[in-house]
């Protein structure tokens with residue numbers, strides 16, 4: 001999985017089982033939290049670069065988030081051109097988890113404002129592809 005392009009790429013549930021995919025299949029997003037220092041990670045990491053612990057636990061992302069920043073893309077990786085333009089965003093959730101992803105096309109560019117409340121939505125696509133996007137909370 002290419003976590004660096006997270007929210008832009010889609011995931012296939014046929015790839016080898018990963019807790020992240022299992023959460024997605026249940027309609028949930030999850031990151032990881034360090035048991036050592038409490039730092040949260042999304043995309044999930046299996047080791048903590050803050051305290052170097054590798055004692056991580058999965059942490060479901062819940063509730064509403066607030067839009068921190070966003071950027072509308074007019075170019076996309078091969079295979080995603082048909083989706084253009086789309087908006088990637090960083091959202092902070094109630095448990096301090098910062099989540100990167102894309103905004104639903106239901107939200108017009110003129111309606112996007114820093115601080116607006118969003119929730120995530122898991123979308124099942126054909127061929128077992130799963131993506132997530134953010135909608136108005």
Ligand SMILES: [Zn+2]
Nearest residue numbers: 034037048051
């Ligand atoms: Zn840590």
